[in-house]
Amino acid sequence: MRSRSLVTVFVLASGLLHAQSPATKPVYLKCGTLLDGKSETARKNVVLAIQGDKITSVESGEGKEPRAEMIDLSSKTCLPGLIDTHTHVLLQGDITAADYDEQLLKQSPEYRAIQATVNVRRALEYGFTTIRDVETEGAGYADVDVKKAINNGIIPGPRMQVATRAMDVTGAYPLLGYAPNVEVPHGVQVVDGADGARKAVREQISHGADWIKVYSDRGYRVREDGVLDDIPTFTLEELKAIVDEAHRERRKVASHAIGIQGVHNSIEAGVDTVEHGDYIADADLKTMAARGIFKVPTIFVGAYVAEGRAAAGAPVWVKMLAIHEDTFRRALKAGVKIAFGTDAGGFPWTINPAKEFAYMVKWGMTPAQAIRSATATAAELLGWSDQVGTLEPGKFADIVAVSGNPLSDVSVLEKVEFVMKGGAVVRK
């Protein structure tokens, strides 16, 4: 037995060496303008050298002879592959409860996974070379398999971190409103009590969760003083148990929190990212800035669903936009780290999530800040700053190019013309 296992190890090791050997010649990208994701100023006429899946050098293109292996982007602006830190590849839009229920009741997880394979390809073609997918909305652990299929080269798609099933308490998350005697699926793992929460964290991690996603509030209403109020879902004790268990197992926690109490409890519990955060009290913004807790705003989806949800009987979603804009501006001023995230899947994947950039600029970011939120800052949120988010030697060759100047008109990022992921050209 022993000798046979030695042989197996040898075969595996040599196969690995073969797969990783840089048989390919270097490829060069000639960029008219380069935003490297580190500096906020653009560089003109730059040549990037790429060997295998990594960038090996970033040099001035002055006096460089044209080469056969050179891709000419001299009329374009190159920048790091974009990162969306809040997506749902297993979802196809859910303005109303009816849209959502239909998907969970009438589509099998297998059918939804097939749709997800198309969504991840779209994400990549839009220029998103990395995404964090923050729960499957009732499709179990299908995100783990989508990620695996991408990493194994079976389907094209971005680099992924996944949150699997997410969690919420009894009675708080759709599907809701069915007769008590009818068993319906839920968009999350239903979890109650600190022990139940710890068990769910362990279970999700054992099945491949990179992140733990929690829903910390629901039931939004605007108070007379203009503050966005909510109903907290988990108790602080439950939330703390989730964060403690996740951190103990080297995973991070993303908390959906929209109103004052959900956000406050999330921060008290020590989550790593606040998703949405439409209303955040000044004291909580201060704590977020001090502890490096990220806000992932998802502005566009809020605007996209507002009218439809108001028509379906929830006018608060229209009022939330002005409240969120004020919070966003206060968060910027307070120095809170803001990472680009769109909630794609909450709107159909046929809409380019890069629409988010224009909203961030409209609400007070400079275009350079908005770009940074989707590159260097998003990479930091993922813990992947050493791999993606900037264009420099040693990083993955995840590169996009656009016509025009995104520093003066950020909406050009909605028309990415060239995409490279890990040295492979995806779109040209």
Ligand SMILES: [Zn+2]
């Ligand atoms: Zn979401």
